[in-house]
Amino acid sequence: MESKAKKMKMTPQRAAIIKYLEGNTSHPSAEDIFESVRKKYPMISFTTVYNTLQTLKDRDRVWELNIDDERKRYDPNVKLHHHLICTRCKNIVDIFMDFQLDVPEEEAQGYMISGRHVEFYGLCPKCGKTKNRG
Amino acid sequence: MESKAKKMKMTPQRAAIIKYLEGNTSHPSAEDIFESVRKKYPMISFTTVYNTLQTLKDRDRVWELNIDDERKRYDPNVKLHHHLICTRCKNIVDIFMDFQLDVPEEEAQGYMISGRHVEFYGLCPKCGKTKNRG
DNA sequence: ACTTTAATATGTAATGATTTCAATATAACA
DNA sequence: TGTTATATTGAAATCATTACATATTAAAGT
Numbered sequence: 001m002e003s004k005a006k007k008m009k010m011t012p013q014r015a016a017i018i019k020y021l022e023g024n025t026s027h028p029s030a031e032d033i034f035e036s037v038r039k040k041y042p043m044i045s046f047t048t049v050y051n052t053l054q055t056l057k058d059r060d061r062v063w064e065l066n067i068d069d070e071r072k073r074y075d076p077n078v079k080l081h082h083h084l085i086c087t088r089c090k091n092i093v094d095i096f097m098d099f100q101l102d103v104p105e106e107e108a109q110g111y112m113i114s115g116r117h118v119e120f121y122g123l124c125p126k127c128g129k130t131k132n133r134g
Numbered sequence: 135m136e137s138k139a140k141k142m143k144m145t146p147q148r149a150a151i152i153k154y155l156e157g158n159t160s161h162p163s164a165e166d167i168f169e170s171v172r173k174k175y176p177m178i179s180f181t182t183v184y185n186t187l188q189t190l191k192d193r194d195r196v197w198e199l200n201i202d203d204e205r206k207r208y209d210p211n212v213k214l215h216h217h218l219i220c221t222r223c224k225n226i227v228d229i230f231m232d233f234q235l236d237v238p239e240e241e242a243q244g245y246m247i248s249g250r251h252v253e254f255y256g257l258c259p260k261c262g263k264t265k266n267r268g
Numbered sequence: 269a270c271t272t273t274a275a276t277a278t279g280t281a282a283t284g285a286t287t288t289c290a291a292t293a294t295a296a297c298a
Numbered sequence: 299t300g301t302t303a304t305a306t307t308g309a310a311a312t313c314a315t316t317a318c319a320t321a322t323t324a325a326a327g328t
Contacts, residue, residue, distance in 0.1 A: 009295055009304055030286080045307050050286065052305090066200045071285065084237070084245055093243050101233060101252060103218070109227050111218055112262050115255035118235060125244035143275055143324055164314080179278050184315065186276095205314065 008055055013037070013044050017052045021062065021076040027083070027092040029071045067092065067119050082117060086124035095120060142189055147171070147178050151186045155196065155210040161217070161226040163205045201226065201253050216251060220258035229254060 008014070016037045026032070034049045053074060056062040065073040067083055068090050075083075082095040101116045142148070150171045160166070168183045187208060190196040199207040201217055202224050209228075216229040235250045 007296095011295070011305060013306070043307075046285095047287085047308080048306055055305095064203070066203045069198070069200050069206070072203070084242065084247065086245065087248075093245070095237060095241055097237065097241060099233060099235060101254075103229060103231065103254060107229055107231060108218065108256075110259035110262075111220065111227070111254075111256045113218065113254050113256040114221075117253045117255075119251045119253065120235075120237060120245075120247050121249035121251075122242075122245045122247040128244075128246050141325095145276065145324070147277070177278075180314095181279080181316085182277055189276095 013041055013048050014052050016041055024076055025094060027065060027073040027075050029073055084120035084122060086127050087121050088123055088127040091124050147175055147182050148186050150175055158210055159228060161199060161207040161209050163207055218254035218256060220261050221255050222257055222261040225258050
């Protein structure tokens with residue numbers, strides 16, 4: 001059984017992926033990670049990227065975001081925060097605000113709520129300026 | 135150019151899809167819609183389901199949700215509300231609460247925010263009871 | 269009712285992200 | 299240094315969704 005504490009075997013590929021993610025606020029996709037790590041490890045495979053992401057997810061070291069409708073995005077910051085995505089270019093930024101998000105019993109319909117995430121949609125400064133082109 | 139007001143041609147297939155969606159709070163996937171409508175219209179194609187959903191989206195008559203990491207889900211209720219998903223069985227229920235979700239200028243980083251959506255994660259009553267099986 | 273026409277339905281093929289699989293390689297630890 | 303469980307790789311498979319070409323039809327006007 002997987003657990004957060006379980007040690008993970010370190011490999012150069014994993015180290016490179018972890019290093020790329022460390023402090024990264026760009027919310028990269030698997031492909032972004034692959035392309036970046038590939039510069040240093042040309043032989044790395046997509047499967048390794050996905051495997052490593054799964055391993056990190058299992059250990060709560062990375063957060064898989066579904067906010068982008070085209071692909072999954074990954075966030076190494078697993079502390080509670082929220083996101084704002086540009087609906088045009090899909091750029092994502094962090095929102096560190098502590099919203100009051102309590103759901104009254106009767107609204108929760110018997111669910112045991114364990115997580116909450118606010119998604120904001122809008123246009124980034126760049127896309128906001130070029131609304132009518134592209 | 136598409137617009138919310140633009141009339142859409144009505145066909146039996148579309149009528150069936152719309153009827154299925156009307157008042158539907160199950161947040162169906164495209165496949166759910168396809169399987170349901172197929173009972174009455176065995177010849178309907180998946181493409182028609184997706185085309186119709188696109189048409190309805192363009193007219194803001196349906197909301198495409200990315201909350202389920204496996205597939206897109208559709209909600210005919212386009213009035214602002216939020217969602218709670220069971221992380222095990224992916225059942226989704228509506229949360230009608232008016233949270234205060236204002237983002238201060240400096241947090242918005244120049245984005246023009248146009249939408250907001252709170253996603254809650256948890257276990258539904260049924261899955262909560264069977265945590266350790268399956 | 270009949271025509272016209274743009275919009276829609278269909279089936280099939282293509283796409284793109286993600287997963288599976290079998291064979292090979294290697295980190296960790298005795 | 300040898301053993302072994304775990305990771306890496308590349309190729310193929312899967313699954314949701316989209317694109318495309320052809321046939322059909324709703325809608326609007328005659």
